[in-house]
Amino acid sequence: MAELDRGFDAMRQDAIRRSREMQRRAAPLQPPAAMQSPQEAAPPPAAPEHKSAEFRIPEMLQGFLQDWDAEKIGLAGLLWVLYKEGADPALLLALAYILL
Secondary structure (H helix, E strand, O other): HHHHHHHHHHHHHHHHHHHHHHHHHHHOOOOHHHHHOOOOOOOOOOOOOOOOOOOOOOOOHHHHOOOOHHHHHHHHHHHHHHHHOOHHHHHHHHHHHHOO
């Protein structure tokens, strides 16, 4: 029993050490903004360009999708994800039937 306690303590200490190491690595290397002088402050990022190209649904699909609610869209998304993950075809057919 004492051996299990020592093993558990060793694992806990190792986890704490790893956690502290990750926190140390994640800490910023620059001083906080309050400590920087105005000359050292980084310039503000440039505004992103607005793209004029918009996503358009083809007219053929607009009529098909106009009566879909959030539930049907969610089922269609789930069906797509399961299909991409290689799910069981019977499950995919069952979901497609529910979707109809």
